[in-house]
Amino acid sequence: MSTHAAVDERLAPTSVVRKLLARPELGSVVGAAAVFVFFSIVAPSFLQASSLSTVLYSASTIGIMAAPVALLMIGGEFDLSAGVMVTTSALVSSMFSYQMTANVWVGVAVSLLVTLAIGFFNGFMLTRTKLPSFIITLGTFLMLTGLNLGFTKLISGSVSTKTIADMEGFSSARALFASQWNIGSVTLKVTILWWFAIVAVATWILLRTRAGNWIFAVGGGADAARATGVPVVKTRIGLYMGVALCAWISGQHILFSFDVVQSGEGVGNEFLYIIAAVIGGCLMTGGYGSAIGSAVGAFIFGMTSNGIVYAQWNPDWFKFFLGAMLLLATLLNAWVRKRAEARA
Amino acid sequence: MARVRTGVRVVGAVLAAALGASLAGCSSTGGKRAEERAKAAAAGRPAVSTPRWTFAMVTHAGDGDTFWDIVQKGAKEAAAKDNINFVYAHDDQAQQQAQFVQNAIDQKVDGIVVSLAKPEALKDVIAKAVKAGIPVVTVNSGSAQSAEYGALTHIGQDEEIAGEAVGTELSERGRKKAVCVLHEQGNVGHEQRCAGAKKTFSGTMENLYVEGTNMPSVQASIQAKLQADPSVDAIVTLGAPFAPTAIKAKDAAASKAEVDTFDLNASVARDLRSGALGFAVDQQPYLQGYEAIDLLWLYRYNANVLGGGRPVLTGPQIVTAAEASKLEEFIKRGSR
Numbered sequence: 001m002s003t004h005a006a007v008d009e010r011l012a013p014t015s016v017v018r019k020l021l022a023r024p025e026l027g028s029v030v031g032a033a034a035v036f037v038f039f040s041i042v043a044p045s046f047l048q049a050s051s052l053s054t055v056l057y058s059a060s061t062i063g064i065m066a067a068p069v070a071l072l073m074i075g076g077e078f079d080l081s082a083g084v085m086v087t088t089s090a091l092v093s094s095m096f097s098y099q100m101t102a103n104v105w106v107g108v109a110v111s112l113l114v115t116l117a118i119g120f121f122n123g124f125m126l127t128r129t130k131l132p133s134f135i136i137t138l139g140t141f142l143m144l145t146g147l148n149l150g151f152t153k154l155i156s157g158s159v160s161t162k163t164i165a166d167m168e169g170f171s172s173a174r175a176l177f178a179s180q181w182n183i184g185s186v187t188l189k190v191t192i193l194w195w196f197a198i199v200a201v202a203t204w205i206l207l208r209t210r211a212g213n214w215i216f217a218v219g220g221g222a223d224a225a226r227a228t229g230v231p232v233v234k235t236r237i238g239l240y241m242g243v244a245l246c247a248w249i250s251g252q253h254i255l256f257s258f259d260v261v262q263s264g265e266g267v268g269n270e271f272l273y274i275i276a277a278v279i280g281g282c283l284m285t286g287g288y289g290s291a292i293g294s295a296v297g298a299f300i301f302g303m304t305s306n307g308i309v310y311a312q313w314n315p316d317w318f319k320f321f322l323g324a325m326l327l328l329a330t331l332l333n334a335w336v337r338k339r340a341e342a343r344a
Numbered sequence: 345m346a347r348v349r350t351g352v353r354v355v356g357a358v359l360a361a362a363l364g365a366s367l368a369g370c371s372s373t374g375g376k377r378a379e380e381r382a383k384a385a386a387a388g389r390p391a392v393s394t395p396r397w398t399f400a401m402v403t404h405a406g407d408g409d410t411f412w413d414i415v416q417k418g419a420k421e422a423a424a425k426d427n428i429n430f431v432y433a434h435d436d437q438a439q440q441q442a443q444f445v446q447n448a449i450d451q452k453v454d455g456i457v458v459s460l461a462k463p464e465a466l467k468d469v470i471a472k473a474v475k476a477g478i479p480v481v482t483v484n485s486g487s488a489q490s491a492e493y494g495a496l497t498h499i500g501q502d503e504e505i506a507g508e509a510v511g512t513e514l515s516e517r518g519r520k521k522a523v524c525v526l527h528e529q530g531n532v533g534h535e536q537r538c539a540g541a542k543k544t545f546s547g548t549m550e551n552l553y554v555e556g557t558n559m560p561s562v563q564a565s566i567q568a569k570l571q572a573d574p575s576v577d578a579i580v581t582l583g584a585p586f587a588p589t590a591i592k593a594k595d596a597a598a599s600k601a602e603v604d605t606f607d608l609n610a611s612v613a614r615d616l617r618s619g620a621l622g623f624a625v626d627q628q629p630y631l632q633g634y635e636a637i638d639l640l641w642l643y644r645y646n647a648n649v650l651g652g653g654r655p656v657l658t659g660p661q662i663v664t665a666a667e668a669s670k671l672e673e674f675i676k677r678g679s680r
Binding site: 043044045048050051054055057058061097098099100101102103104145148149152153157158159160162163164165166167168169180185187191253254257258259260262263264265266267268269272302305306307309310311312316318319 | 370371372373374375376377378406407408409410413414529551552553555557558559560561563564565567568569571572573585588589592596597598609610611678
């Protein structure tokens with residue numbers, strides 16, 4: 001190849017199409033469109049506005065966590081404690097408010113501090129011990145599962161919290177974390193706004209700030225990043241605290257929307273967040289991905305899990321359909337990305 | 345590090361808001377103080393002077409299961425009354441459950457209460473206990489195998505009979521199309537409940553599987569089902585925590601369906617009283633724990649056996665708005 005051509009290529013203005021093709025979430029967008037068209041055909045009630053709002057709600061509860069998890073995965077790490085952390089956060093708010101007979105907002109604030117502390121613990125342990133994040137967060141996952149049950153049982157004498165719906169501050173907190181608007185037959189939940197805002201902030205951090213460059217650098221190769229002056233430790237701790245912050249938001253949503261929290265909930269949800277991030281184009285090895293992709297991944301998940309119900313398929317096969325749809329969406333995603341990379 | 349600093353700022357802002365809101369003091373409504381105010385003191389002193397026997401209870405409960413919590417409470421209160429040293433262990437893996445029963449035999453306890461969710465796995469170890477002269481009472485599940493394995497009595501609800509009660513009640517209420525919401529795929533008891541309901545229900549009934557560990561997803565799935573099929577006029581949930589969620593889903597889907605449920609808890613009682621729930625089917629878990637311990641005591645003390653080799657049923661009891669208010673305080677103290 002002549003140097004002349006190479007210079008030309010670098011100087012040539014990149015077309016919009018080529019820019020789009022280089023985006024990590026392109027494959028998932030195609031996958032989402034395919035899933036959407038599929039269910040529009042097989043499920044008659046899927047295209048109703050009210051059905052789509054249900055799908056959006058379902059997607060938002062996954063998406064709120066998938067965005068910070070995607071950032072963490074771009075930074076090259078996992079968080080297996082994310083699902084249970086959501087429950088921990090809800091339990092702390094509820095039990096603190098109840099036991100202290102305090103205004104509900106006090107419990108909410110205490111819960112934020114506790115949840116951020118868990119995120120900090122994950123990041124700190126990871127950077128200090130140099131153990132894989134799989135082990136560290138698996139440990140946190142198990143400890144939190146035990147603490148959720150142990151503390152709830154110890155404090156409230158049963159395995160679920162007591163109602164705090166009749167306490168001061170509940171209605172205003174519910175307005176922030178679990179309100180909804182009815183437009184005709186359509187119910188829009190506030191979690192959808194939270195989701196969009198979180199994805200927007202995460203995208204801004206990733207693409208427009210120095211911290212974003214650090215995340216990509218740390219995920220691409222921590223030693224190389226450290227050599228070029230990237231604060232690897234701070235970046236990682238920050239990423240885990242980002243996951244914790246969003247876990248707090250999700251936890252408060254669950255608390256204020258369902259009032260009573262079961263201590264055993266949340267187990268297994270960490271995989272949904274990771275699945276959404278991976279469908280959205282995050283590499284399992286780090287260094288590549290996007291926050292918007294995680295949102296598309298969460299949307300695919302919401303469409304699939306509810307679309308199966310709209311299609312009224314035999315429920316005995318529900319999990320099989322879910323797994324097959326997810327696998328197909330991810331394969332399509334990978335195929336489109338390969339084609340796009342070959343052309344670019 | 346921008347993210348950390350943002351975090352700190354957010355913490356500051358929320359803390360400030362929270363402290364501002366709580367400056368006026370604590371919540372004057374609800375909370376622990378209200379509970380303590382309302383709490384009646386119940387003393388747990390032994391009522392008998394029999395020797396302090398040790399009874400072990402080994403169940404298939406998973407971690408954090410509300411239902412088994414109430415069973416355990418019943419067993420504990422009966423143990424306190426009967427001067428029994430009560431030991432409890434649980435694991436949802438049958439193999440581990442069998443191990444716990446073996447541990448109880450090794451400790452030479454004076455009686456064993458065991459639930460038979462996976463009967464085959466526990467067959468051998470129960471035979472060992474019987475051979476060692478330890479009386480065994482089975483609770484909750486395993487009514488078919490209890491006598492065969494050598495247990496004195498079985499105390500519990502027949503899931504199919506409970507389901508049939510639901511089907512009958514739905515028919516009497518003039519329902520045409522019902523959805524049975526299963527929150528644990530592959531749970532035999534759940535399948536039996538829905539099958540029983542389908543048997544006696546005069547309309548049609550479909551099963552819907554939901555992700556029981558993920559409440560928002562439970563809501564979305566029920567909502568989706570109601571939107572897909574507007575002719576559904578009854579939703580039956582198999583566990584109390586899922587009833588309020590089904591009500592939310594029904595409201596969001598603007599459906600006219602009646603929500604009914606198995607099992608009781610505080611929100612179910614509240615919703616029954618307000619009319620948001622049609623009825624609840626209770627199998628009285630407190631009674632299962634209480635009776636198991638009490639019957640072991642009766643056997644030790646007086647060689648009494650109840651049931652004549654047949655299961656002693658603790659349910660189904662249909663609870664409607666009329667009974668709900670009466671039961672509410674018992675539910676609050678965790679014994680219903």
